[in-house]
Amino acid sequence: MINDKFHDECGIMGVYLKSKEINCASYIYYGLYALQHRGQESAGISVNKDGKIQTHKEVGLVSEAFKNGALKQMKGNIGIGHVRYSTSGDEGVTNAQPLTVNHSTGQIALAHNGNLINDNALREMLEDSGVVFQTTTDTEVMVNIIARGLRHGMIEAIQRMVEIIKGAYALVITVGDQLVGVRDPYGLRPLCIGKKDDDYFLSSESCALDGIGAELVRDVEPGEIVVIDENGLTSYGQNNWVKKKACIFELIYFARPDSIMDExxxxxxxxxxxxxxxxxxxxxxxxxxxxxxxxxxxxxxxxxxxxxxxxxxxxxxxxxxxxxxxxxxxxxxxxxxxxxxxxxxxxxxxxxxxxxxxxxxxxxxxxxxxxxxxxxxxxxxxxxxxxxxxxxxxxxxxxxxxxxxxxxxxxxxxxxxxxxxxxxxxxxxxxxxxxxxxxxxxxxxxxxxxxxxxxxxxxxxx
Ligand code: SF4
CATH class of the missing domain: 3.40.50.2020 (Rossmann fold)
Incomplete structure (x- = not known):
């Protein structure tokens, strides 16, 4: 009966712990728990230890996806996580996120909330140039575009990507020794920044920050790229910033009432x-x-x-x-x-x-x-x-x-x-x-x- 509703399709989470000795997987796990209302089809976590990325994802709720000690085996101080309700691409573990690809200098993992409206054209263009896709999601289109541009440096790779993709997206990415957050030029999908001592967190909603004892700092601005590494947080702009048009339905229905969204x-x-x-x-x-x-x-x-x-x-x-x-x-x-x-x-x-x-x-x-x-x-x-x-x-x-x-x-x-x-x-x-x-x-x-x-x-x- 309660299915006669709009459905949000994803919740995303990113964690950067300053100390390499501490494991971030549990923080992501509990953050995803707080975001479970945003997607129940699948759940996944990627952790990054010195640039090597380990991913676990499964169909089901967060509690079902990380049974049998899966969480304990994940080691790394940087990581991202995702809960999914499928809208783009089919259901199933193949299309679950985060998505990881190898590139010439290492690995990159990305998790996405939103929907691109020109991904078919971009997919064809990439296929013509030899990319073989593993999934049917628009997320894989993005991760491939970034991976191909990494030779120009990460920020430029992302800036080049946002110039050609069209639609709504909030992204968390980990590559090298960095955690990155990106929000589309309109800020259609939410993403906020949290902090606890020297550790940083990114999340679709502030209720996930409360859940792991972090303070809400601010929203990622529309068109902003935030990079978190051992120097703290650095903000970069996108070239095609337009004007803020955050989704009002988040406040009407999708978000949890204990979240603060766009202030x-x-x-x-x-x-x-x-x-x-x-x-x-x-x-x-x-x-x-x-x-x-x-x-x-x-x-x-x-x-x-x-x-x-x-x-x-x-x-x-x-x-x-x-x-x-x-x-x-x-x-x-x-x-x-x-x-x-x-x-x-x-x-x-x-x-x-x-x-x-x-x-x-x-x-x-x-x-x-x-x-x-x-x-x-x-x-x-x-x-x-x-x-x-x-x-x-x-x-x-x-x-x-x-x-x-x-x-x-x-x-x-x-x-x-x-x-x-x-x-x-x-x-x-x-x-x-x-x-x-x-x-x-x-x-x-x-x-x-x-x-x-x-x-x-x-x-x-x-
Ligand atoms: S407010 Fe805009 S982004 Fe939100 S559900 Fe309606 S059309 Fe979609």
């Missing part, structure tokens, strides 16, 4: 969105509930702003993993409620306001309204903390084709009728901007169709 508290942004919704779309009701987990802070915000009590109306089963077999149609009709179950005591006989972060296809919301009514809710008023999703994402977020996005084709009233809600309201685009502190440095293309760069035209209309 914005994810929890505070969601709470504020709930307050704004209460002002924009008030309705008389007895209780406000949230769809776990991302709808909860907004439900609390809505309740506080409206004066209507907050309640726990839905219980989520937290033990449903990636191998969960969806109930068949018959079981669904019989009312099995495996993932989310309403708390009858809270909703029976009441006018219920339910807050969710987004409506993608609409199937989940329809089902939620049905089960709340079956549990005795007198009225169900649906409130959404993002505007109608009407456009496909091309920047590393798994979205259905446009024709399957209910917000692309139907009016709000038509959607209300399809869902069976007593009322339906979305936050306005201005309200969403206000919830993230009024900043206009966010990509909102899935709502307004204004992509920060040219995207393949055919797919936008399909």
């Amino acid at each position: 914005t508290s994810v929890y505070a942004a969601r709470h504020k969105a709930g307050e704004i919704l209460a002002k924009e779309s008030p309705v008389e009701a007895d209780i406000v509930i949230g769809v776990p987990d991302s709808g909860i802070p907004a439900a609390i915000g809505y309740a506080e702003a409206s004066g209507i009590p907050y309640g726990v109306g839905l219980i989520k089963n937290k033990y449903i993993g990636r191998t969960f077999i969806q109930p068949n149609q018959k079981l669904r009709e019989e009312g099995v409620r495996i993932k989310l179950n309403p708390l009858k005591e809270c909703v029976e006989g009441k006018r219920v306001i339910i807050i969710d972060d987004s409506i993608v296809r609409g199937t989940t919301c329809k089902r939620l309204i049905e089960i709340l009514k079956q549990a005795g809710a007198k009225e169900v008023h649906f409130r959404v903390t993002s505007p109608p999703v009407a456009h496909t994402c091309h920047f590393g977020i798994d979205t259905p084709r446009r024709k399957h996005l209910i917000g692309a084709k139907k009016t709000v009233e038509e959607i209300r009728e399809i869902l069976g809600a007593d009322s339906l309201a979305y936050i306005s685009l201005d309200g969403l901007t206000e919830s993230v502190g009024g900043k206009t440095t966010f990509c909102r293309a899935c709502f307004d169709g204004e992509y920060p760069m040219e995207v393949p035209i055919l797919e936008t209309n399909e």
Whole structure:
């Protein structure tokens, strides 16, 4: 039921420990644990000891991928890690990351969060010049371009690469005695820097830094390359810096509420969105509930702003993993409620306001309204903390084709009728901007169709 969502596809982590005597693999492991919500298909770690790179990656959750002492065998003070939800390339361990290639002076390992939109053309160009690809991912395209440019030095190799790749990317790379972080010129995908004494950390989200006792220093800036080595951190620019357009959906849904992203508290942004919704779309009701987990802070915000009590109306089963077999149609009709179950005591006989972060296809919301009514809710008023999703994402977020996005084709009233809600309201685009502190440095293309760069035209209309 909770699969009717956009999906982030990766979390990345990088660690540089000043002392060569200390092993970084455990830091990466626990960092990836904190980033598990960003990808559950596969997990991997590469450690670098004096330029020699050792990689372990497996299909499954972090806990499954590093069973049987795999972690203990990894030695090195520099390393990178990755959790993956596949969007580009097929599922499976071949496409798991980090990816390692050998080059004339050694080895390089790279992990990527995002999606390139011109990787097919680049892949063909590389194949024409003799490169044989092992995977179907855009990540392998990048690692090969960097490896081929390393004779010019690492910084120039990366700068040359970012001039020809197009799309969204946050990268962690280890080569020689260095850890490198790169963010695309728009900063579409997140990457932040942490520090603990003389040790440095890079992570998709600050919650992973908290998890290993490091302090958040700052975000890697859009178009910035950071190099960490025995001299500390050095920042370099890219030649094609444009302007910041970080993904606003990170704050709406993907990121953990305890993360700080682009200087914005994810929890505070969601709470504020709930307050704004209460002002924009008030309705008389007895209780406000949230769809776990991302709808909860907004439900609390809505309740506080409206004066209507907050309640726990839905219980989520937290033990449903990636191998969960969806109930068949018959079981669904019989009312099995495996993932989310309403708390009858809270909703029976009441006018219920339910807050969710987004409506993608609409199937989940329809089902939620049905089960709340079956549990005795007198009225169900649906409130959404993002505007109608009407456009496909091309920047590393798994979205259905446009024709399957209910917000692309139907009016709000038509959607209300399809869902069976007593009322339906979305936050306005201005309200969403206000919830993230009024900043206009966010990509909102899935709502307004204004992509920060040219995207393949055919797919936008399909
Ligand atoms: S289109 Fe939407 S999901 Fe994709 S990067 Fe932009 S805001 Fe994020």
